[in-house]
Amino acid sequence: MSKKILIIGLGSIGQRHLRNLISLGYKDICLVRRNANVLKGFSKLKVFKSIFEACKNEDFNTAIITTPTANHFKDFLDISNYNIQNIYIEKPVTHSVEESLKINEIATQFSLNVVVGYDLHFDLGLLKVKELLHENTIGKICSFQVEVGQYLPDWRPNEDYREGMSAKKTLGGGVMLDLIHEFDYTNWLFGPIKSVFGKNKQISNLEIETEDISINIIETQQGVLGTISLDYLQKELSRTCKIIGDQGTIIWNYKESKVLWMTHNNIVWQEFIFTHIERNDRFVSIIKAFMDSSFNNLDERLSTVNNSIESLKMVVCAKKSNKENKFLEL
Template sequence: MKALIFGTGSIGKKFEQWLSEDGWFSEIRCVPSRSFLSDTEILGFSESERAHLATRTIAGLSLGTRHYDVAVIATPASYRLHACMVADRVSEFILIEKPIVSSAESLGFLKVSLDEKIDLNQVAIGYVLRAQPCVKALREWLADSPLGRLLYCNISTGQYLPDWRPQADYRRTVSALKSLGGGVGRELSHELDLAQYLFGEFELVDKYVAKLSDLEIETEDFVNYRLETRAGVFTMITVDFLQREASMELKIVGSNGSLRGDLIREQFVAQTANAKEYDLELPRTESWGINYRRQILALMERSPLCSFVEAERLVPVFDCSGELE
């Protein structure tokens, strides 16, 4: 099999490593993000200009036509449209790294551009927590109602941005720059998808967006969401670039008990009515490479772990454009 990877930053390089393990893909072609125009530029073109651009890009990169099995879109979030236009023409399946796009305007264009592949379940979005064995098992455990009727959930995730990619100047990373679609809302949108995966569709009740620190970034470093699912589970999610020790924790409270979980250490403690706390033994991750490969396998079986439709619901929630002045 043959794979394309658009974007050669940290996540693009990781995908190259994961897809090459065990000779899974016999050929992997990596294309840097600078080969593509920004979403803002693409949205300014006419339909015919976009089609001509895609054709010219394919020829310029010597990609051929429908030659690849999978294309991974790992460009910055604000450089997705051009890359997806090309991938649609040269690859059977497309995995778009989260977040799907950086804005609602880009989302509308992308949905039209990939409509055929979306309808055929040939597009997936890289919300990889769905591939984490303990998360899948937790969802199944909750479905058996050991906590009774679910009432509310708190999810908190954070990591100090300068420590996130220590080999890079944090001020020049995607996370720090508006032009690349950065900000903690987009970068840590996994947590929104986790709530959707565990509890179902939700409505945004309120959100608070702020830059609380002295970090030299253009984007928000703190977001607090308040959500309510269709099933009536009130959920509060806090994400930040501030915590010196990386943290990803959740607490779920039901009418018959509660659960605390640490998703980094993959440790979970449950307590039900009239019972002592006990460790919930859930399967652990063998390697993140295996988790990411699960996404590709599911996609190629036309059963994406996170579909385009599921991911698009999150865009108006995490899009913090214009909320920091």
């Protein structure tokens, strides 16, 4: 069956998905964006001002939602009215657990293929880490340290960071939702999660309404203890995960495209290096996997709505924990 695709929202990630779909050979693509001017290089594509207008004029079987997080729920509800079977929602699924549960309910009721865009599941380094853990390379997992930070004004150099989604509470911004990848892959590698203690605040001189620092302590159902540290502040990108087992250690370094591991029986660092992979390759991989998937045939690397609810619960619990100053169970 041929794919007729509607992309809703055309910010930086929407443009990336559009270019990648075209590179994969998909041509039957329409756009929904508030500014109906077609981007340079895409003059042949039809652009509509609303989902209603698009679906009134065309029949789609695939939709990709890349609007601000706070709009995801409404956009999904609008899309679900038009019998569109394949829906990709950029992460996070929403900023509300209640909304995400409703999306999951609708997706299940109507057998919709709904995927949430956690592209780090396609990072070769994290896939290698998952393989090493599956093989019990470092024995029983005891603890982990997850960390990511990058200076917000550098994220999108051609945009004013103060006006973007990250800076606005009403749009679902803040370092915890922006960098929810870290909560997601923590659950993916070590879950299920039992409890969270979080501290987060806006502490720097960035001109934003949202938190720019988030420090969290995590306990899994298996009794593993870990930390997740997020910030909008580090001028040089830092993104790492260190896992300590009772028989060794694994380190994933995203920036250096490298996984290192050492065991008690082999005290020499072994390396898995994937510097030949470009950042966009994993975005190509995830959108291709989505386009090749269906409700009953889903690539195991793809995140369902049900999967994504768990990481959202972690964020919501961490924010509530900050206010109540205590550990909270998921």
